[in-house]
Amino acid sequence: MAKDLQADYQAAGFGGALPLGSKPALVIIDFVRAYLDRESPLYAGVEDALADCVRLLGAARNAGIPVLHTNVSFTPGGVDGGVFFRKVAALRAFERGSPMGAFAKGLEPLDSEPVITKQYASAFFGTSLASTLTSLGVDTLLIAGLSTSGCIRASAVDAVQYGFIPVVVREAVGDRDPGPHEANLFDLQAKYAEVKSLADVEAYLAALPN
Amino acid sequence: MAKDLQADYQAAGFGGALPLGSKPALVIIDFVRAYLDRESPLYAGVEDALADCVRLLGAARNAGIPVLHTNVSFTPGGVDGGVFFRKVAALRAFERGSPMGAFAKGLEPLDSEPVITKQYASAFFGTSLASTLTSLGVDTLLIAGLSTSGCIRASAVDAVQYGFIPVVVREAVGDRDPGPHEANLFDLQAKYAEVKSLADVEAYLAALPN
Amino acid sequence: MAKDLQADYQAAGFGGALPLGSKPALVIIDFVRAYLDRESPLYAGVEDALADCVRLLGAARNAGIPVLHTNVSFTPGGVDGGVFFRKVAALRAFERGSPMGAFAKGLEPLDSEPVITKQYASAFFGTSLASTLTSLGVDTLLIAGLSTSGCIRASAVDAVQYGFIPVVVREAVGDRDPGPHEANLFDLQAKYAEVKSLADVEAYLAALPN
Amino acid sequence: MAKDLQADYQAAGFGGALPLGSKPALVIIDFVRAYLDRESPLYAGVEDALADCVRLLGAARNAGIPVLHTNVSFTPGGVDGGVFFRKVAALRAFERGSPMGAFAKGLEPLDSEPVITKQYASAFFGTSLASTLTSLGVDTLLIAGLSTSGCIRASAVDAVQYGFIPVVVREAVGDRDPGPHEANLFDLQAKYAEVKSLADVEAYLAALPN
Numbered sequence: 001m002a003k004d005l006q007a008d009y010q011a012a013g014f015g016g017a018l019p020l021g022s023k024p025a026l027v028i029i030d031f032v033r034a035y036l037d038r039e040s041p042l043y044a045g046v047e048d049a050l051a052d053c054v055r056l057l058g059a060a061r062n063a064g065i066p067v068l069h070t071n072v073s074f075t076p077g078g079v080d081g082g083v084f085f086r087k088v089a090a091l092r093a094f095e096r097g098s099p100m101g102a103f104a105k106g107l108e109p110l111d112s113e114p115v116i117t118k119q120y121a122s123a124f125f126g127t128s129l130a131s132t133l134t135s136l137g138v139d140t141l142l143i144a145g146l147s148t149s150g151c152i153r154a155s156a157v158d159a160v161q162y163g164f165i166p167v168v169v170r171e172a173v174g175d176r177d178p179g180p181h182e183a184n185l186f187d188l189q190a191k192y193a194e195v196k197s198l199a200d201v202e203a204y205l206a207a208l209p210n
Numbered sequence: 211m212a213k214d215l216q217a218d219y220q221a222a223g224f225g226g227a228l229p230l231g232s233k234p235a236l237v238i239i240d241f242v243r244a245y246l247d248r249e250s251p252l253y254a255g256v257e258d259a260l261a262d263c264v265r266l267l268g269a270a271r272n273a274g275i276p277v278l279h280t281n282v283s284f285t286p287g288g289v290d291g292g293v294f295f296r297k298v299a300a301l302r303a304f305e306r307g308s309p310m311g312a313f314a315k316g317l318e319p320l321d322s323e324p325v326i327t328k329q330y331a332s333a334f335f336g337t338s339l340a341s342t343l344t345s346l347g348v349d350t351l352l353i354a355g356l357s358t359s360g361c362i363r364a365s366a367v368d369a370v371q372y373g374f375i376p377v378v379v380r381e382a383v384g385d386r387d388p389g390p391h392e393a394n395l396f397d398l399q400a401k402y403a404e405v406k407s408l409a410d411v412e413a414y415l416a417a418l419p420n
Numbered sequence: 421m422a423k424d425l426q427a428d429y430q431a432a433g434f435g436g437a438l439p440l441g442s443k444p445a446l447v448i449i450d451f452v453r454a455y456l457d458r459e460s461p462l463y464a465g466v467e468d469a470l471a472d473c474v475r476l477l478g479a480a481r482n483a484g485i486p487v488l489h490t491n492v493s494f495t496p497g498g499v500d501g502g503v504f505f506r507k508v509a510a511l512r513a514f515e516r517g518s519p520m521g522a523f524a525k526g527l528e529p530l531d532s533e534p535v536i537t538k539q540y541a542s543a544f545f546g547t548s549l550a551s552t553l554t555s556l557g558v559d560t561l562l563i564a565g566l567s568t569s570g571c572i573r574a575s576a577v578d579a580v581q582y583g584f585i586p587v588v589v590r591e592a593v594g595d596r597d598p599g600p601h602e603a604n605l606f607d608l609q610a611k612y613a614e615v616k617s618l619a620d621v622e623a624y625l626a627a628l629p630n
Numbered sequence: 631m632a633k634d635l636q637a638d639y640q641a642a643g644f645g646g647a648l649p650l651g652s653k654p655a656l657v658i659i660d661f662v663r664a665y666l667d668r669e670s671p672l673y674a675g676v677e678d679a680l681a682d683c684v685r686l687l688g689a690a691r692n693a694g695i696p697v698l699h700t701n702v703s704f705t706p707g708g709v710d711g712g713v714f715f716r717k718v719a720a721l722r723a724f725e726r727g728s729p730m731g732a733f734a735k736g737l738e739p740l741d742s743e744p745v746i747t748k749q750y751a752s753a754f755f756g757t758s759l760a761s762t763l764t765s766l767g768v769d770t771l772l773i774a775g776l777s778t779s780g781c782i783r784a785s786a787v788d789a790v791q792y793g794f795i796p797v798v799v800r801e802a803v804g805d806r807d808p809g810p811h812e813a814n815l816f817d818l819q820a821k822y823a824e825v826k827s828l829a830d831v832e833a834y835l836a837a838l839p840n
Binding site: 018125 | 638672756787806810816
């Protein structure tokens with residue numbers, strides 16, 4: 001992004017930095033085979049993000065914070081995908097029972113980690129995610145997964161709307177094209193979230209009180 | 211309910227009748243084994259309601275209206291049940307994989323009928339039910355299932371809040387005790403919903419334009 | 421309520437007691453002139469509840485916990501009241517600008533206390549209440565106001581659904597008729613909330629850590 | 631946007647076109663003085679969008695479709711703005727009573743048109759907008775106002791999530807900087823909405839059945 005865009009935003013009162021809280025959770029959004037299988041139309045070339053997300057998941061489990069996972073599933077025919085399913089042909093990959101919905105290797109949920117099955121872009125929309133986080137006393141939501149310009153953006157916007165401090169972990173989110181990836185990280189940092197490096201997030205997790 | 215309670219409510223401006231719409235759907239709420247198995251602590255003695263619900267489901271499918279089903283499932287340990295799971299010990303019957311969550315005989319969903327898996331009382335809470343109904347152009351929601359003082363009440367209140375005309379089908383809802391059953395039907399008719407007999411609903415479905 | 425109803429509920433796994441949290445807030449729901457003016461069709465005879473609610477508000481402000489207030493307002497004609505406004509003729513008292521929407525004497529909000537203007541029964545529905553509470557780190561919601569069988573019930577059910585521990589303050593809620601009042605307190609204690617005396621809540625507030 | 635980005639998206643199954651419905655409504659989002667007054671830090675240079683929005687409003691009223699307006703208001707101190715208010719210093723312009731919240735000239739609401747006062751980016755979040763639209767039988771939501779990369783994007787994403795066909799009226803939305811404006815219109819057309827010219831929308835409104 002050009003320097004003057006940053007300057008213009010700063011003058012207007014955007015881009016402020018939120019201090020992170022003391023009760024984080026991690027949500028990994030839609031890191032499933034549809035984006036990783038080279039035969040899939042949704043294949044996104046996000047192998048690097050996967051490796052970093054696996055590392056992030058390990059750090060979160062080590063720190064003992066709550067970990068949640070989302071996937072996508074539609075009734076055959078997609079009636080429960082509503083207008084979104086009609087708009088985006090690619091969503092047919094997620095009809096119930098499709099192998100494309102399987103979690104990536106290294107990101108399989110533990111039995112005690114909630115799997116949130118969603119139909120829409122935001123991990124909060126039509127799910128009980130906000131309730132789970134609130135009932136756990138969570139104040140900060142680490143966000144990883146796919147894709148930056150879609151479900152990550154929508155989930156981070158909802159995170160701040162629902163009252164959580166959203167932290168988008170830069171290396172652990174990915175997108176099929178660099179333009180929308182960077183444009184959305186810019187918007188997120190400007191208005192809704194803290195975009196942090198994996199190293200910074202690892203240091204934050206390591207420093208949490210027990 | 212005493213006559214004078216009805217009179218008092220009418221004078222205050224409650225109890226009005228909503229004309230039903232032309233685009234109904236049916237949702238069957240939590241009609242699962244936990245309430246039907248005599249060994250289950252939640253056994254509710256609702257065999258009559260089951261028979262009438264099966265009859266209602268047949269009428270809805272004959273009329274070609276959308277049919278949706280809900281059940282309940284929690285991550286083992288219940289973290290995604292939040293405060294509700296801590297409050298109600300009976301909800302442990304619905305940890306993932308429990309046989310108590312199986313649909314009642316005669317009420318098994320068809321492949322094309324959405325199954326909405328919920329964690330809370332209202333069928334709308336933490337689910338995409340409202341979106342599915344809105345995207346289908348539904349204006350009226352026929353409500354059946356269990357239990358009147360719990361999930362039926364909560365779902366009917368949310369139905370009117372989300373913009374649908376709620377119709378509670380009297381014989382096709384049930385509760386473990388008659389006091390709360392009748393008290394909640396009274397509140398629902400007074401403020402939120404139309405409580406209708408199965409015969410009236412069957413006549414309504416039969417008269418729908420094709 | 422009959423003894424055997426209590427026993428039946430206990431055997432089924434209802435009626436458990438939630439320990440209260442350390443970060444409460446108070447919400448006072450719809451304690452407005454429509455229910456207090458003897459000329460209003462909604463007049464409910466809730467002068468005692470008003471006095472106790474004023475006392476509760478004082479205790480909450482003394483304890484320094486967040487206090488929020490709700491009222492009701494509709495666009496003239498009620499289009500933003502949707503199906504609920506069509507159902508309940510009494511809601512016309514709350515068209516924008518009506519004097520019936522004024523807060524009760526002794527319950528006027530301070531400038532810094534949010535006033536949540538709602539259109540539906542639940543104080544959470546179509547409002548940002550849950551977000552405000554979550555962003556404040558609130559874990560427990562003290563609920564007072566009107567009426568037990570309407571907005572109190574709906575708000576307490578939503579409170580537990582959104583992840584808060586709902587505490588209904590018995591003397592500070594009211595209803596026009598004793599039957600629905602008691603029936604709803606029974607359901608609330610059984611499944612959704614802690615129904616506590618004002619004295620117990622005052623003791624709880626006094627014992628909060630600073 | 632580069633040609634190959636379009637091609638890449640099409641191959642993946644994005645960018646499909648939704649046919650518009652027969653029951654539209656118009657929502658005008660946050661077209662208020664804060665963005666129009668040259669002394670305001672939020673001044674965005676959107677005079678052209680204002681002129682086109684006034685024209686669109688006239689066409690909508692002529693067609694007799696529902697029209698809704700949003701503005702933003704926070705309790706002094708911003709406690710009801712939660713984490714969002716802490717993140718974006720610019721939001722202080724919308725504390726209750728600020729002159730910056732006044733509607734733009736030519737866009738003043740009629741008495742019967744709902745004004746939705748919101749605290750967050752999406753016009754749906756923490757408001758009863760979805761309920762109003764559903765209860766009116768609306769299937770298509772025309773979206774105008776400010777700003778493309780903020781409240782327009784968030785509202786359009788929520789519109790499709792809630793079950794409506796979102797139509798972003800290209801000339802009637804605006805943003806302080808062209809980069810985020812175009813990047814967000816690209817994402818919206820790709821995944822969530824129909825981005826249409828004002829001329830196309832006027833033709834659509836003129837052709838509606840009475």
